[in-house]
Amino acid sequence: MNAATKKMLRALPSVASLLEHEEVVDWLSGSPRAYVVSSLQAAIDDAREAILAGDDEISIDSDDLVAEAEAYLLERSTPNLRGVINATGIVLHTGLGRAPLCEAAVEALAESIGGYCNLEYDLETGQRGKRQVHVAEHLAEITGAEAATVVNNNAAATLLILQTLAHGKEVVVSRGQLVEIGGSFRLPDIIRAAGVTLKEVGTTNRTRVSDYQEAICSDTAALVRVHTSNFRIEGFCESASIEEMVELAHRFELPVVDDLGSGALFDLKPLGLPDEPHVQASLDAGADLVCFSGDKLLGGPQCGIIVGRQDLIDLIEANPLMRTYRVGKLTLLALEATLRCYADRDQAPDLIPALTMLTATTGALAHRAETLAELLSQAFPGEHFFVGSDVAFAGGGALPARELTTVIVQWRPAGARASEIAAALREADIPVIARIRDEAICFDLRTIRDDDLEGLVDAVASVILDDDDEDEEEDEDPNDVSLPVL
Ligand SMILES: *Cc1c(COP(=O)(O)O)cnc(C)c1O
Numbered sequence: 331m332n333a334a335t336k337k338m339l340r341a342l343p344s345v346a347s348l349l350e351h352e353e354v355v356d357w358l359s360g361s362p363r364a365y366v367v368s369s370l371q372a373a374i375d376d377a378r379e380a381i382l383a384g385d386d387e388i389s390i391d392s393d394d395l396v397a398e399a400e401a402y403l404l405e406r407s408t409p410n411l412r413g414v415i416n417a418t419g420i421v422l423h424t425g426l427g428r429a430p431l432c433e434a435a436v437e438a439l440a441e442s443i444g445g446y447c448n449l450e451y452d453l454e455t456g457q458r459g460k461r462q463v464h465v466a467e468h469l470a471e472i473t474g475a476e477a478a479t480v481v482n483n484n485a486a487a488t489l490l491i492l493q494t495l496a497h498g499k500e501v502v503v504s505r506g507q508l509v510e511i512g513g514s515f516r517l518p519d520i521i522r523a524a525g526v527t528l529k530e531v532g533t534t535n536r537t538r539v540s541d542y543q544e545a546i547c548s549d550t551a552a553l554v555r556v557h558t559s560n561f562r563i564e565g566f567c568e569s570a571s572i573e574e575m576v577e578l579a580h581r582f583e584l585p586v587v588d589d590l591g592s593g594a595l596f597d598l599k600p601l602g603l604p605d606e607p608h609v610q611a612s613l614d615a616g617a618d619l620v621c622f623s624g625d626k627l628l629g630g631p632q633c634g635i636i637v638g639r640q641d642l643i644d645l646i647e648a649n650p651l652m653r654t655y656r657v658g659k660l661t662l663l664a665l666e667a668t669l670r671c672y673a674d675r676d677q678a679p680d681l682i683p684a685l686t687m688l689t690a691t692t693g694a695l696a697h698r699a700e701t702l703a704e705l706l707s708q709a710f711p712g713e714h715f716f717v718g719s720d721v722a723f724a725g726g727g728a729l730p731a732r733e734l735t736t737v738i739v740q741w742r743p744a745g746a747r748a749s750e751i752a753a754a755l756r757e758a759d760i761p762v763i764a765r766i767r768d769e770a771i772c773f774d775l776r777t778i779r780d781d782d783l784e785g786l787v788d789a790v791a792s793v794i795l796d797d798d799d800e801d802e803e804e805d806e807d808p809n810d811v812s813l814p815v816l
Pocket of ligand 1 (some may be wrong): 483484485486488511515556557558559560589590591592622623624633634
């Protein structure tokens with residue numbers, strides 16, 4: 331280490347001295363001291379590293395270090411988990427939290443969550459109650475099921491059902507339905523984890539009801555159907571219908587479990603959506619237990635819902651494992667409010683955001699795309715924004731292989747790579763997550779809400795202004811760009 335480096339290191343201000351800097355004193359009135367201290371430390375550490383790396387241009391001036399620290403403080407002060415603008419067009423995007431909650435659910439949470447609620451308290455008798463009752467009746471009413479219960483997610487629901495009905499025994503599943511849902515959910519693993527032996531039948535593309543029949547033995551505890559919710563087998567294929575499975579299973583006095591996954595509560599085809607098996611059809615066909623997610627096509631909070639025979643639901647609720655998967659009051663408040671939106675089936679698509687987005691017509695999307703393109707063109711006259719149509723996978727955990735026509739606003743940024751712009755959009759105050767196609771940024775109107783438009787224009791502004799700063803080496807006043815008032 332040469333003398334100059336040593337001298338610079340020695341001259342580096344300490345955290346204690348920076349804490350007395352006028353600006354830092356101001357920060358302390360609005361930010362936790364721990365965040366301020368760690369931000370100053372980070373700025374000093376950066377400077378030390380630069381000096382050690384031989385950078386003798388680096389400023390160790392207090393003002394400059396404080397300015398560096400401010401960026402760290404801003405980062406530390408921003409919540410890690412926060413709202414983003416989903417411009418991907420994927421309605422049930424697992425990475426972006428799947429279904430956005432309906433207004434009624436948001437209100438229910440806002441009203442009740444700051445205080446106490448009658449989670450497990452019977453207001454009539456003053457006795458301890460059951461947390462499931464708040465939603466079980468709604469579920470029974472909507473689906474026609476005898477009974478219902480709720481756990482943390484559908485993976486837990488599947489495991490709990492298997493563990494309760496078939497621990498130490500066998501279940502029969504078609505080879506075409508041994509799915510991986512994503513993350514670590516692989517059906518064969520879940521079956522094993524439940525202490526159940528998997529008896530595979532049929533082939534990847536063809537399984538007949540006779541295949542199930544041949545597999546049934548004294549160890550069999552249930553026939554399980556799994557909805558292939560994230561892929562599709564096409565061509566020379568065949569699978570046993572739920573009716574056939576029920577007829578067979580009931581002859582042997584065995585239950586049929588139907589893991590529906592995406593869990594449309596009723597037939598969505600009349601709404602213009604692709605054919606998706608739905609809960610009511612499965613129960614009508616005689617399935618003994620049906621399980622599905624709360625945050626896929628149902629459009630509610632993350633949870634796993636089990637509906638079906640009362641005696642089997644009773645067994646599941648008596649399973650000690652039930653306690654490990656139990657849902658909290660936030661979930662139940664949001665779920666009850668969501669389920670109430672299904673009381674009038676015709677209104678559900680207007681009330682449940684996921685359904686509204688999935689069923690939006692290209693005409694309506696095009697109209698909103700024009701609005702967005704106009705806002706952007708007015709705000710950024712140097713850039714070009716085009717309305718176009720696209721075919722996208724609206725699903726995620728549901729309607730996966732089904733493409734829906736959608737409408738996008740395309741932006742081919744002047745003098746920058748689309749991937750760089752996409753990365754910068756993710757760093758905006760309200761991060762924007764967009765698709766890229768043919769070197770263009772695509773904002774898909776299917777998942778962009780009217781409330782998002784202002785944030786989206788702001789995000790584009792932050793990206794364009796940043797870019798100008800670098801190009802022209804001059805500080806541009808962000809107020810120079812006249813943003814349209816929305
Ligand atoms: C999504 C899905 C699951 C897992 O549900 P989570 O609620 O994400 O735990 C299980 N089975 C099927 C068929 C699914 O589609």
